[in-house]
Amino acid sequence: MSAQKALDLNATVMTPENIQFEYRLAGPFRRFPAFLLDLFIRAATLLAIGILIVCSGILTLLPAVGAIGYFIMAVGYFLFDWFYGLIFETIWSGRTPGKRMSGLRVISVDGRPISAYQATIRNFLRFGDLAPLASFQILTAEAPPAYWIPTGGVALLCILMTARFQRLGDLAAGTMVIVDERKWVPPKLKLNDPAMNPLVEAISPSFRMTRTMLRTVALYVERRGRLSPARRKELASLLAREVMESAGVPPTSDPDLFLCALYKREYDAQWKSNEKPDNGRANLDKAPKKLSEVSA
Amino acid sequence: MQLDKTAIAITQRNLDEILDLSLSVLRRYGAKLLIVAFLGALPFAIINALLLSSRTISGGYVLDTYDRAVFLFWMAALVYVESPLAMAPVTMVLGNMMFGIASTKGELRSTMRKQWFPIVWIMSILRGVIPLMTLIFLVEFVSYDRSFATGIGTFWICLLLVIVFLVRGFRPFTPEILLLERCPWYARKKRGGNDEPTKSTITHTQRSARIHQNGGELLLTTILVGMVAFFFLGVLIVSSITLVGSVAGAWSWGWWMDWFLYPLALWIVAFWGTIVRFLIYMNMRIRGEGWELELKLKAEARRFLEAKERHLV
Numbered sequence: 001m002s003a004q005k006a007l008d009l010n011a012t013v014m015t016p017e018n019i020q021f022e023y024r025l026a027g028p029f030r031r032f033p034a035f036l037l038d039l040f041i042r043a044a045t046l047l048a049i050g051i052l053i054v055c056s057g058i059l060t061l062l063p064a065v066g067a068i069g070y071f072i073m074a075v076g077y078f079l080f081d082w083f084y085g086l087i088f089e090t091i092w093s094g095r096t097p098g099k100r101m102s103g104l105r106v107i108s109v110d111g112r113p114i115s116a117y118q119a120t121i122r123n124f125l126r127f128g129d130l131a132p133l134a135s136f137q138i139l140t141a142e143a144p145p146a147y148w149i150p151t152g153g154v155a156l157l158c159i160l161m162t163a164r165f166q167r168l169g170d171l172a173a174g175t176m177v178i179v180d181e182r183k184w185v186p187p188k189l190k191l192n193d194p195a196m197n198p199l200v201e202a203i204s205p206s207f208r209m210t211r212t213m214l215r216t217v218a219l220y221v222e223r224r225g226r227l228s229p230a231r232r233k234e235l236a237s238l239l240a241r242e243v244m245e246s247a248g249v250p251p252t253s254d255p256d257l258f259l260c261a262l263y264k265r266e267y268d269a270q271w272k273s274n275e276k277p278d279n280g281r282a283n284l285d286k287a288p289k290k291l292s293e294v295s296a
Numbered sequence: 297m298q299l300d301k302t303a304i305a306i307t308q309r310n311l312d313e314i315l316d317l318s319l320s321v322l323r324r325y326g327a328k329l330l331i332v333a334f335l336g337a338l339p340f341a342i343i344n345a346l347l348l349s350s351r352t353i354s355g356g357y358v359l360d361t362y363d364r365a366v367f368l369f370w371m372a373a374l375v376y377v378e379s380p381l382a383m384a385p386v387t388m389v390l391g392n393m394m395f396g397i398a399s400t401k402g403e404l405r406s407t408m409r410k411q412w413f414p415i416v417w418i419m420s421i422l423r424g425v426i427p428l429m430t431l432i433f434l435v436e437f438v439s440y441d442r443s444f445a446t447g448i449g450t451f452w453i454c455l456l457l458v459i460v461f462l463v464r465g466f467r468p469f470t471p472e473i474l475l476l477e478r479c480p481w482y483a484r485k486k487r488g489g490n491d492e493p494t495k496s497t498i499t500h501t502q503r504s505a506r507i508h509q510n511g512g513e514l515l516l517t518t519i520l521v522g523m524v525a526f527f528f529l530g531v532l533i534v535s536s537i538t539l540v541g542s543v544a545g546a547w548s549w550g551w552w553m554d555w556f557l558y559p560l561a562l563w564i565v566a567f568w569g570t571i572v573r574f575l576i577y578m579n580m581r582i583r584g585e586g587w588e589l590e591l592k593l594k595a596e597a598r599r600f601l602e603a604k605e606r607h608l609v
Contacts, residue, residue: 007320008305009313027316029524134538137547145547153535160319210603216596220589223308227586235586238593242600 037098105180125169129155199261204248379566391476
């Protein structure tokens with residue numbers, strides 16, 4: 001067990017150029033809201049089209065066109081329902097509206113964007129994922145043997161058996177669903193402790209934090225509120241005791257306050273220089289160039 | 297405790313990520329955990345079958361709709377109430393596994409022996425296992441008028457379930473505190489008659505109060521996980537019927553569902569629920585004690601020192 005990598009929701013992909021990417025996988029529970037959103041969008045669109053048809057009076061013409069009219073409507077419904085995912089995933093590089101809103105994306109297992117062929121396979125196998133279909137007879141013995149109740153057992157089983165949470169359609173198409181959070185938005189936190197101000201001023205102007213240190217300090221400041229004062233001090237000193245000297249701050253300073261002061265200095269400067277519509281997203285952290293940076 | 301050498305990565309997660317992670321845990325450790333779960337659940341499954349046997353056997357196995365509804369409801373109630381106790385070995389194995397400790401039968405037995413009092417008092421009596429079993433036993437085997445007793449019994453069972461649900465909703469991690477942290481019931485007293493508790497001792501009550509601070513949030517999480525569990529149960533039941541129907545052509549709910557597949561589905565969901573509860577508990581600890589922060593701050597300090605040594609800072 002010790003030789004195994006710690007279990008997490010990441011998938012690592014190695015390119016032919018020997019570059020390693022790490023993606024945050026989206027399992028069935030992360031994907032469920034996207035599925036519901038897409039379902040809602042499809043249903044709402046069909047309903048809107050239906051209302052439009054009724055209001056436009058086309059139905060009064062239907063008896064004239066007879067069965068052909070119903071046939072066209074059935075084919076239209078089929079095309080919309082079955083090609084919705086296919087078209088969006090192809091033109092939006094692996095995202096449907098639901099996935100886009102939920103911050104998800106479908107990619108190939110080798111890390112490349114999905115092709116139209118892959119989108120077709122994974123969307124057309126959706127029906128297979130809903131199997132086994134149960135008969136109405138499970139509700140009452142008198143019901144006709146119509147197998148119309150989807151259980152989703154196949155999808156669940158496939159997702160459970162594969163390390164990348166792939167359903168049957170994903171397995172056949174060689175795709176996986178990942179979390180597509182491109183931007184890390186630094187939290188804007190209010191730090192009002194007056195004892196911090198002398199420390200902010202004491203930090204040497206020449207001291208610069210690295211990008212990863214900025215994120216770590218931001219994370220600490222964001223979460224310190226949930227920690228006891230003793231634990232705060234214990235945790236903060238892990239980094240503060242190494243950095244204080246370089247930052248020109250007396251080593252006897254409070255480590256918790258020091259990290260807060262570092263945060264305040266950096267982020268105040270960023271926000272002041274960023275009084276633009278997106279100034280909440282201080283440009284400390286530009287959108288990562290690679291998806292691998294997403295889960296960093 | 298070596299936080300960088302754990303079986304599950306130390307990261308603060310959302311509920312959807314925890315639920316997804318539970319499937320990964322099932323995939324990697326499922327076989328081992330299933331054996332432990334089976335051994336833990338088997339005695340309770342037998343007791344449940346015995347408790348509810350008279351209702352089905354006496355009728356020559358022709359259950360009417362009302363009797364079947366009562367049977368199914370009571371069986372679900374029994375499994376729901378018993379699951380933290382029945383899955384206690386799974387909780388212990390998961391806790392050991394998390395920090396790379398091998399679980400032996402002797403170690404599991406010894407933990408149960410050491411913690412016998414809270415296990416009996418909190419997990420068996422206060423959390424409704426023995427009261428529910430007693431109630432069903434009285435209705436099924438002692439009552440003079442069983443149909444009347446069934447009605448009254450169902451009312452009391454519903455009441456008991458609501459209480460157990462609320463207790464477990466606000467205090468979900470009691471099994472973990474008892475079986476993994478093994479906090480003492482009372483703080484030890486210093487020798488020599490001094491009544492002050494020893495400084496380092498955290499009692500079960502103190503630990504529980506600290507971990508269960510956000511009761512509302514925990515209750516909401518319990519409700520959400522319960523909804524997912526209910527959905528899972530539905531999928532398992534419908535899939536089971538479909539499977540039997542496809543293989544044997546018997547589509548209606550029969551004795552095989554009552555006695556085997558339905559309880560099995562309930563226990564599978566209880567098993568999965570135990571894994572989810574453990575992961576949520578770990579997440580609470582990670583959040584409350586800043587484990588993820590500790591790892592990140594240590595790594596950052598190491599990076600800073602390395603850069604300093606290379607004269608880059």
